[in-house]
Amino acid sequence: MSGPDVTRGSRGSLIGGGALLLVVALLAAVVPYVVTLGALPSLVMLFALVILGTTWNLLAGYGGMVSVGQQAYVGVGGYALIQLADAVGAPPWAAVLAAGLIGGLIAVPTSYLVFRLAGGYFAIGTWVVAEVFRLVTMQADGLGGGSGLSLTAFRGTDRVERVAFVYWFALALMVAVVLGTYLLMRSRVGLGLTAIRDDRVAASSLGVAVDRGRRLVYVAGSAGAALAGALIALNTLGVTPGSIYSVNWTAAMIFIAVVGGLGTIEGPLVGAILYWVLQQTLAPLGTWYLVVLGAVAVAVVLLAPRGLWGLLAGRFQLFPTTYRAHPVVVSGTVAPQPGR
Amino acid sequence: MPLLQVAGVAKRFGRVVTARDVSFDVAAGEALGLVGPNGAGKTTLLDIVAGTQRADAGRVVLDGHDVTRLGAAARAGRGVARSYQVPRPFAELTVYENVLVGASFAGRKHTGRTASRHSRAQAWHALEVAGMTEAANTPSGSLRLLDRKRLEVARALATGPRLLLLDEIAGGLSESELPQIVSLVRHLRDDGVAVVWIEHVLHALLDVVDRLLCLAAGEVIAQGDPHEVIRSPEVAEVYLGSTVESTRDPSPGPTSEGERA
Numbered sequence: 001m002s003g004p005d006v007t008r009g010s011r012g013s014l015i016g017g018g019a020l021l022l023v024v025a026l027l028a029a030v031v032p033y034v035v036t037l038g039a040l041p042s043l044v045m046l047f048a049l050v051i052l053g054t055t056w057n058l059l060a061g062y063g064g065m066v067s068v069g070q071q072a073y074v075g076v077g078g079y080a081l082i083q084l085a086d087a088v089g090a091p092p093w094a095a096v097l098a099a100g101l102i103g104g105l106i107a108v109p110t111s112y113l114v115f116r117l118a119g120g121y122f123a124i125g126t127w128v129v130a131e132v133f134r135l136v137t138m139q140a141d142g143l144g145g146g147s148g149l150s151l152t153a154f155r156g157t158d159r160v161e162r163v164a165f166v167y168w169f170a171l172a173l174m175v176a177v178v179l180g181t182y183l184l185m186r187s188r189v190g191l192g193l194t195a196i197r198d199d200r201v202a203a204s205s206l207g208v209a210v211d212r213g214r215r216l217v218y219v220a221g222s223a224g225a226a227l228a229g230a231l232i233a234l235n236t237l238g239v240t241p242g243s244i245y246s247v248n249w250t251a252a253m254i255f256i257a258v259v260g261g262l263g264t265i266e267g268p269l270v271g272a273i274l275y276w277v278l279q280q281t282l283a284p285l286g287t288w289y290l291v292v293l294g295a296v297a298v299a300v301v302l303l304a305p306r307g308l309w310g311l312l313a314g315r316f317q318l319f320p321t322t323y324r325a326h327p328v329v330v331s332g333t334v335a336p337q338p339g340r
Numbered sequence: 341m342p343l344l345q346v347a348g349v350a351k352r353f354g355r356v357v358t359a360r361d362v363s364f365d366v367a368a369g370e371a372l373g374l375v376g377p378n379g380a381g382k383t384t385l386l387d388i389v390a391g392t393q394r395a396d397a398g399r400v401v402l403d404g405h406d407v408t409r410l411g412a413a414a415r416a417g418r419g420v421a422r423s424y425q426v427p428r429p430f431a432e433l434t435v436y437e438n439v440l441v442g443a444s445f446a447g448r449k450h451t452g453r454t455a456s457r458h459s460r461a462q463a464w465h466a467l468e469v470a471g472m473t474e475a476a477n478t479p480s481g482s483l484r485l486l487d488r489k490r491l492e493v494a495r496a497l498a499t500g501p502r503l504l505l506l507d508e509i510a511g512g513l514s515e516s517e518l519p520q521i522v523s524l525v526r527h528l529r530d531d532g533v534a535v536v537w538i539e540h541v542l543h544a545l546l547d548v549v550d551r552l553l554c555l556a557a558g559e560v561i562a563q564g565d566p567h568e569v570i571r572s573p574e575v576a577e578v579y580l581g582s583t584v585e586s587t588r589d590p591s592p593g594p595t596s597e598g599e600r601a
Binding site: 197210327 | 390392412424428429432442444445446459461464477
């Protein structure tokens with residue numbers, strides 16, 4: 001039994017991927033030296049937004065789970081970072097990674113709770129869970145109650161050194177999360193997840209372990225949200241329960257994923273940049289900022305149901321996850337196979 | 341030992357009985373036709389064999405192993421594949437990707453470095469058997485009915501099944517399209533795959549099956565040689581409804597098959 005010729009992606013994907021690599025290289029090697037020191041933390045926020053959007057997209061766009069409660073894990077990540085860095089004394093980079101791990105671990109038992117709910121009930125249920133996390137955090141001893149915690153691990157560190165470290169570390173994490181998501185969705189597991197999203201019953205009939213797949217997505221997505229939360233706390237040097245557990249984080253994730261393009265790797269990148277630009281330029285306008293955000297979201301949903309990425313790129317993929325199969329050419333030369 | 345043994349299976353939804361003490365066997369490589377009026381419980385029975393629904397009582401035994409408590413995915417891994425009456429393609433995926441899901445999960449026979457090569461070849465082979473290689477890169481959401489039905493079969497086939505459960509794959513097709521589907525099923529049966537086939541298009545069914553089982557109101561009323569079963573007075577009664585004594589409420593009530601459409 002001989003197989004087909006399978007291609008994944010096109011020459012365009014290679015060129016686009018190269019361009020993206022160049023952008024990352026510029027962000028790493030040039031940008032920190034040409035912008036002001038004050039601009040770096042806002043770029044860190046952009047990287048955190050990319051992580052948030054990417055992981056929410058993993059949940060909703062690939063797992064079919066619309067959660068309104070991912071701020072639960074943003075909060076867990078933020079608090080875990082400060083506790084690990086200050087109380088335990090872990091180096092900040094290790095504390096961030098461990099905070100992501102803790103978010104993932106907490107998501108395991110939580111998944112058994114929220115997976116009992118379907119559709120709209122799942123959405124509301126996850127929000128309730130996030131509120132419970134916030135209330136428990138405020139009641140717990142040593143977590144600062146309603147006023148939160150400040151990060152003290154950086155005291156005595158030079159400001160330039162601190163900001164530069166956080167910037168590079170956040171950039172590396174963002175690249176790792178996007179790349180990890182891409183590799184996951186390109187793999188066999190990713191194919192199974194896409195099948196689950198499109199038709200859960202048919203997927204199980206073809207041998208896809210539906211419950212395990214959804215749990216994997218939920219845990220991975222929550223670990224990602226916790227990583228972002230830890231980065232945000234590292235960037236702002238503190239957390240308060242009101243802000244780090246704010247439902248606004250999830251609102252931002254939804255905006256980023258839906259406006260950018262649900263179910264694509266590229267969409268959340270586009271969405272995060274748009275959200276961040278709007279945030280930067282409209283912040284002085286106060287409430288009007290929210291009005292504009294809402295108007296943009298409505299316009300995109302109505303005019304470009306596949307999101308901005310779908311509108312701009314059609315079916316083109318920078319991160320090719322699809323397969324194209326053709327009969328094997330028996331005679332003559334076989335064209336080189338880009339992508340694999 | 342038969343490949344599939346269904347023993348004393350019972351299932352009810354509220355007051356509607358869709359299976360009552362249903363027992364039958366299917367030998368390896370045998371094709372069994374499943375007929376009966378709408379609401380007789382045919383699709384429910386297929387669901388129970390495939391593991392998409394749990395029976396209230398009774399056992400499902402596959403190749404000597406009791407699989408009653410296993411879920412659909414685990415049974416698919418043991419060689420049970422099914423098609424759905426209303427096709428359920430993964431609409432965002434292409435035809436090839438749809439089939440690849442079956443080949444890389446339930447149909448995964450190899451592990452390690454060569455696994456994905458084997459899965460790809462297996463998926464392609466299923467498309468070849470179903471005559472769908474031309475449409476390999478078409479988004480499955482845009483297929484016409486005949487191709488959706490063929491994709492259902494191709495996808496099931498890609499799992500490398502020992503038992504194939506087909507739910508009305510000929511329904512809704514034109515007379516000119518029927519022979520393609522019939523010859524596909526016959527080809528599979530001749531390849532040694534056991535088939536359980538629900539079909540209202542009787543002449544298509546009788547062309548292929550070795551044995552026929554007739555269900556009415558959740559009970560087996562006849563099984564055996566296809567032509568004898570069709571001619572038996574009990575079967576004529578339930579189909580023509582002359583002197584049938586209803587075993588359930590006079591009101592028609594929801595039927596598992598009607599609800600699925």
